[in-house]
Every structure is written in structure tokens, then in C-alpha cells.
Amino acid sequence: MITIFHHNRCTKSRSALAALENSGKAFEVVYYLETPPNKSELKEMISKLGIKPLELIRKGEKVFTENYKSKNLSDEEWIDVMIAHPILIERPIIISGNKAVIARSTEKINEILG
Known part of the structure; x- marks a missing residue:
């Protein structure tokens, strides 16, 4: 399953979401300002x-x-800062399996969509 960590007010994030919608692939949208990743999820995202x-x-x-x-x-303190202030997390992030990208360009989105 593909997951996008999305912020609706961000142009790049809306573009990435549109690319996913046009791909025909199944995906999940996480509005990360409303449902921020917890510490272990954020660590896993950073690792990917x-x-x-x-x-x-x-x-x-x-x-x-x-x-x-x-x-x-x-590193641990920066993670705590992002937990306290999710607005600081770069966007959009697309994750598929063990791969993740900061999808600010079409090329990065295509790395996930293949």
C-alpha cells in the first residue's frame, strides 16, 4: 500500500496527491498535521x-x-522537535513498502510509482 503524508495547503503536496490519483494505484492519505506520526513512525520514515x-x-x-x-x-532531539511541531516535517512524503521519498518533484513521485 502506498501512503502519502499530505498537507492540503501545500502546492507540492497537492501535486503529489494528484499524481497518485492519476496513477490508478491504491493509496492512503495521512493528513499529518491532524494525525502526526508518533516517534517510532517518524524514525521508520526517516530510515526509509x-x-x-x-x-x-x-x-x-x-x-x-x-x-x-x-x-x-x-538526531533524537530533532525527532522530538518534529513530534512537538509537525508543521516542521517536510512534505509531501510518499511511502511504499521499504521505499520512501520526499515527493517535491515528479521524478521523486515516479521513484515510488515506478
């Missing part, structure tokens, strides 16, 4: 993406620039 937690953070968000921009936190 093959990145460090800090790379999943939206650094242009006000909550980041005002509270965390100059902080040097551990």
Missing part, C-alpha cells in the same frame, strides 16, 4: 528516506527560525 532527521525539517517555517535555527541538537 535514508536521511538524517535534520534533513526532514522545513527550515523556512517560523517555528524553526524563531526557536531552533541556531540550535545544534542530536
Whole structure:
């Protein structure tokens, strides 16, 4: 099953959702601001993406620039920050099996859709 972590107010996220709808493949939509991933789900997502937690953070968000921009936190602490402020999680994220991508481009979406 394909899962998209989606934010309806984000243009890139809406584009990724449209691509999934047009693919004809079954998928699930998780509105991650309303139903944020828990710590273990977030760790699993980061592992599937093959990145460090800090790379999943939206650094242009006000909550980041005002509270965390100059902080040097551990991976575990960055995960806790995303749990506390899900708006900081980069979007959209599409997961299928053991693969995950930050689907901000058509190429990335196609990595999942094949």
C-alpha cells in the first residue's frame, strides 16, 4: 500500500496527491498535521528516506527560525522537535513498502510509482 503524508495547503503536496490519483494505484492519505506520526513512525520514515532527521525539517517555517535555527541538537532531539511541531516535517512524503521519498518533484513521485 502506498501512503502519502499530505498537507492540503501545500502546492507540492497537492501535486503529489494528484499524481497518485492519476496513477490508478491504491493509496492512503495521512493528513499529518491532524494525525502526526508518533516517534517510532517518524524514525521508520526517516530510515526509509535514508536521511538524517535534520534533513526532514522545513527550515523556512517560523517555528524553526524563531526557536531552533541556531540550535545544534542530536538526531533524537530533532525527532522530538518534529513530534512537538509537525508543521516542521517536510512534505509531501510518499511511502511504499521499504521505499520512501520526499515527493517535491515528479521524478521523486515516479521513484515510488515506478
